[in-house]
Amino acid sequence: MARELLSQTELDELAGELTGWDVSAASLARTYRFGNFVEAFGFMASAALVAEKMDHHPNWSNVYNSVEVSLNTHDRGGVTELDAALARAMDSLAGRTG
């Protein structure tokens, strides 16, 4: 999967697609809120396995039922298609599609 930085046009398209995400050239950011800590941590456990398989890892933090996520490609210093793919996978796992 492409590890090139997305163009401004591609970022604009992504902002239209990824509702709930704050899309910038630097990162894709979203805060998920779940029913409780177990649901939040369950999401993180599932997302961690997907991330590891992709060899692409989130910057994230958890406080009780909320998980704050920031995605970027460290070795490119911005957002690539890999970040978009992980964002889509996380939305799917969190049941926040569309």
Ligand code: H2B
């Ligand atoms: N995750 C993210 N989010 N960005 C990266 O640039 C990155 C990563 N690089 N996971 C990977 C691991 C790299 O360090 C290894 C060596 O493939």
